[in-house]
Amino acid sequence: MKAELEAIQAAALEALKDVETADALESLRIEYFGRRGKLTDVMKGMGQLSKEERPVIGKLANEVRASLTDAFEATKNALESEHQEQKLKAEAIDITLPGRKPAYGKAHPVMQTLERIEAIFTQMGFQVVTGPEVETEHYNFDALNTPPDHPARDLHDTFYLTDGHLLRTHNSPVQIRVMESQKPPVRIIVPGKAYRVDYDVSHTPMFHQVEGLLVDRHVTFSELKGVLVSFARQLFGDQTQMRFRPHFFPFTEPSAEMDITCTVCRGEGCRSCGHTGWIEILGAGAVDPEVFRAGNYDPEEVTGFAFGMGVERIANLQFRIPDIRTFYENDLRFLKQF
Numbered sequence: 001m002k003a004e005l006e007a008i009q010a011a012a013l014e015a016l017k018d019v020e021t022a023d024a025l026e027s028l029r030i031e032y033f034g035r036r037g038k039l040t041d042v043m044k045g046m047g048q049l050s051k052e053e054r055p056v057i058g059k060l061a062n063e064v065r066a067s068l069t070d071a072f073e074a075t076k077n078a079l080e081s082e083h084q085e086q087k088l089k090a091e092a093i094d095i096t097l098p099g100r101k102p103a104y105g106k107a108h109p110v111m112q113t114l115e116r117i118e119a120i121f122t123q124m125g126f127q128v129v130t131g132p133e134v135e136t137e138h139y140n141f142d143a144l145n146t147p148p149d150h151p152a153r154d155l156h157d158t159f160y161l162t163d164g165h166l167l168r169t170h171n172s173p174v175q176i177r178v179m180e181s182q183k184p185p186v187r188i189i190v191p192g193k194a195y196r197v198d199y200d201v202s203h204t205p206m207f208h209q210v211e212g213l214l215v216d217r218h219v220t221f222s223e224l225k226g227v228l229v230s231f232a233r234q235l236f237g238d239q240t241q242m243r244f245r246p247h248f249f250p251f252t253e254p255s256a257e258m259d260i261t262c263t264v265c266r267g268e269g270c271r272s273c274g275h276t277g278w279i280e281i282l283g284a285g286a287v288d289p290e291v292f293r294a295g296n297y298d299p300e301e302v303t304g305f306a307f308g309m310g311v312e313r314i315a316n317l318q319f320r321i322p323d324i325r326t327f328y329e330n331d332l333r334f335l336k337q338f
């Protein structure tokens with residue numbers, strides 16, 4: 001029986017060496033330790049031994065049992081750690097691989113220009129205010145000294161809605177709204193959308209404007225020029241030349257348009273500037289006393305100036321796009337260039 005136990009032990013240890021999976025280990029365990037297992041069988045036969053033999057064989061049997069249990073446990077642990085290692089290997093991340101770049105969106109070129117314009121004026125102390133895009137004839141025209149027979153009120157220019165409402169044709173109505181709600185001094189810019197019935201290479205029915213208004217005591221036209229020259233230099237560069245031409249607007253008197261040297265030919269003359277070397281970028285003027293009265297300001301007390309510019313036009317001067325309508329065709333191949 002002693003030999004039998006030793007043989008079982010040797011066979012079991014040998015078999016353990018070939019075990020590669022948890023399932024195989026379990027079958028082997030049953031083969032030796034199960035109810036009808038080889039070791040179990042031997043233990044069952046102990047009853048037939050003599051009194052002298054029983055303690056000796058019993059002790060040996062327990063030793064064999066203990067050593068095999070240990071060996072099975074060790075194999076089980078080895079299999080588990082191997083499994084764990086393989087799993088980690090399979091899930092390993094190669095941190096030396098280059099990462100995938102997320103696709104970033106960015107601001108539309110017109111918005112980029114609008115933000116630059118806003119940044120320049122806010123840095124000069126102007127406050128950004130907004131107003132409604134659906135306006136009344138009163139705010140869009142009457143209060144801005146634009147009588148009903150003025151060409152700007154022509155049906156062809158304005159999108160009329162019902163009940164005397166319309167889509168504002170400029171951001172100037174906000175001047176009146178601000179004057180009605182706040183006492184002078186005023187120093188504001190009004191960025192936002194305006195609408196006109198117009199569609200060609202340099203016009204879209206919806207466009208962006210930045211309107212400006214400064215009101216205080218003793219404001220002069222030369223201060224208007226100073227603000228606009230500083231603005232244009234910051235936006236277009238120190239080399240840029242400027243000139244003011246007399247013009248007419250119903251809501252300012254005197255009025256002017258401001259030109260800068262052509263950004264394409266730098267003043268030499270080319271097709272973009274109609275061979276003049278100059279490009280108009282904005283309209284401006286001293287606030288008309290009638291407009292002050294409409295806003296409940298006393299023109300004897302205060303003076304001021306206003307200006308307005310088209311953002312698409314300025315974006316176009318910076319980015320040189322032959323057709324302004326391409327800004328709104330939403331072709332990503334076009335928009336990604338800016």
Ligand SMILES: [Zn+2]
Pocket residue numbers: 262263264265266267268269270271272273274275277278
């Ligand atoms: Zn030119």
